[in-house]
Amino acid sequence: MMPAASPVRQIVFAVAPHLVLLDACGPLEAFWRAELEMRQACRSADGEPVAYRTRVASIEGGTLPTHVGLPVVVERLDALDDEPIDTVIVAGTFECDRMVLDPKLVQWLEHAAPRIRRVCSVCVGAFYLAAAGLLDGRRATTHWRSADELARNFPSIEVDADPIFIRDVHDGRAVWTSAGVTAGIDLALALIEEDFGHAIAMQAARRLVVFMKRPGGQSQFSATLDVQHGAAGEFDALHAWMATNLRDDLSVDRLADHARMSARTFARRYVEAVGRTPGKTVEALRLEAAARALAQSRRPMKRIALDCGFGTEQNLRRAFVRRFGVPPLSYRDRFAPLTAGGEQGKRDRAGPT
Template sequence: MSVSKTAAKSETPRRLIVCHAYDRVMSLDVVGPLQVFGSANDELTRTGRAAGYDVLVTASRSGPVRTSCGVQLYADCGWQDLDLSTVDTLLVPGGDGVARFFDDHDFLEWLCAAEKVIPRLGSVCSGALILAEAGLLNGRMATTHWSRCDQMIRDYPAIHLMADRLHSYDPTGYDGDPHVFTSAGVTAGIDLALAIVEADYGRALALSVARRLVMFLKRPGGQAQFSAYLTPEGGATTRLAGLLEWLPANLAEDLSLETLAGRAGMTPRTFSRVFSRDLGMSPARYVERIRVEAARALLQDDGITVSRVAELCGFRHPETLRRAFQRHLSVSPQEYAERFARKPYAGAI
């Protein structure tokens, strides 16, 4: 008898949470959500109630599974041996190994069969691409890790992508899906698991779990505020390499189109065309994004004000900085500083 069938025989009406692991899976995508359910059990028993969840890890077969960080997890059983009728929630995590599933028709067919049987089917991080390849996200709202959003838009146009959402689970079905859902980058799987616990046992218990794990129950803003903006590799931007190296140290300067074009030795029209082609965005948007990144770093420093950050990063006025933060991070500079400053935030002036 498989491990999952044994769990089904339990006399307590627990919900079985299953997470599928595979070679090169992101370890946090698996253990992060499962720890939430484990901590929910701790909080339930601490208040005299029965534990509410059983957790199970599947893989291609039972035994050790090596994650992308080198740590090994242990799979309780192979996915083929799982009794789907016993499962409440199945989670598909992300990681470097997601592409191997695109040609694994047996596993994709199994996911489609699971969707018809289990109450909840979700993904963590780039695991959304596996659900997308199986066709399970067509016509649904979905999100994934910010670095995979372009791929999802390109390869799965039938999906309603919400790039800056932390997850698309909503037990009411009004602003998400209670049955098939996704979550964004890595730690968003924890946000998703907290939302599931809240749906199962109420806000008070979910808040207790969040407090135990030192987490927000519901993080304000989206995944953009936790995603560093990286300069594209120089191979695609050879003509602009010198300018891109110069920009971060000169954010308070005049960075108009004419100024940037002059430094690059091009006419404004040619510069705008080359820049947009090589970097995938306009010069103005690129400048605003690196200014926002610099402001983020400064706001984590000790006691610096928003006004000073706006001045140093070339926004000139705090209101301009606030609007840029809202556009890129869906949060105000004050809120960001209050959450991430290394010492108590000094204030807005």
């Protein structure tokens, strides 16, 4: 049975040797920035925490090596067994080839999870949750490079390599998994929002100079980088031209003409080189540009639809809902940065309601 919720939420980072430092430090900073915001709202400058108490602990405790060579001093996990833990976050470790798990950390998670309200992972920390049986029958993500291994080793999990993070609710219990490295910050901001609301989360993001709090449904991949990598250089010049001419006619015939090929030859060679049709690439580039415009500007929807090549607001809305699961204005309302004159800034400066 879970303990009664405490006004101050204790967040425990469960870590292992060769910790990926940013997997823990990024979320730690986010929680601390939220703590500062909550102290300001409560007019409590110093002293005991008012929102979060964070701990970093491993099985052995003491000095823990990290993959960048900077050792950190951590507590022992078993020293926290009698304390109320609200959230545990398993940070990732650096593995060049294949994940090797610490069985004692897996056992600790199996034992501790039933009394913890919220269990999360960053990057390949998902392997620990999986080994402890905490992801069975759930949808989960991890760093895209490790997704196939996670799916292969734990076939009961629905592994989705695309999202930044996933909140999966099963039998009334939510388990959170995130992609690699900086995605841990996005995860932490989402947890803060769940705990204390949108305004506090966005103020924490502002303190971190994170200009856009990415949604869980946003891809780990940049459309521009993805097509460049897939094409192995053959269509780099074409992709650069496409990205700067999104509002123009980007039909197969026009692209083939720009590439100086027949339409049939171009379509065949493009799929062979990039792994998707030209039309899919055009839509991905346009959606990425529209998402960036929505998050970083207050331009009208009609103007964004024209500038990004969708023609009409209706076309933009359909494509956006199909890809991100939310309409464009909802995306902007939730993920736009704080600006001096924008409505988002006005709401957040007013503080929590």
